[in-house]
Amino acid sequence: MEPFRLGGTMTENSARNPHTEALLTLAAAMFRYSIWPSLGVGVVGVVVFGLINGMPGVLGAAIGAALAIGSSMLTLFLMRKSAGAGPHIGMAASLGGFILKLLLLLLIMAALKDVEALHRESLGITMVAVVVVAAAADAMAFRATKLPTIIPAGESTSDS
Known part of the structure; x- marks a missing residue:
């Protein structure tokens, strides 16, 4: 039985x-490392900017968080x-x-620049915060996996 992997299963070649x-x-x-912290920062952004800027802050922060999380997930999909x-x-x-x-x-930012219903600074700050948290989580994931960065030809991960 093949183990579950994000985005599908392993191919015969990948094994x-x-x-x-x-x-x-x-x-x-x-x-695993980035999804929950990214969502958490997005929710915090929505709450904080909702309290500060009202509904435009909520909308701006929600869009910023969604764009940043979507960008991170696109990277993982491409990987x-x-x-x-x-x-x-x-x-x-x-x-x-x-x-x-x-x-x-x-x-997307050009299309949203004149939208009065959202607070642009809330969008930008939330987006940057989520991207920074996701990048830090990705770095932590790399360190935690302890994968070799150079794998000599002919060796497999099961030989270790």
Whole structure:
């Protein structure tokens, strides 16, 4: 029976490829470590900015949190999808995903700039706070997994 992994199950190739297995393990750990703190910071942002700025603060903070959490989840999705393709494709997917996220966020922010129903500063501050917490959680997940950063050719993670 294959173990459950975020975004699907392991492929036959991933069970043999130490790079793929390491990336899938890291993506699952990053999800576990970041989802609850990110949601928590988003909720705190909604409550705090709701108290300070009323309904526009609630709406702005909720949109900011949703954008930041969605961005983090897109990163994990790309990690999962590119894991079996090799390190060079993984790096290309990371760079392409980063550029795609920047463009999407730019377009969304441009579309929201004149919306009177939301408080822009609440959106921005909440978004930055969630991104910082998610990045810190991702770093903690990497340290906690104790994955080797260099895996010599021909070795597998089960040989350790």
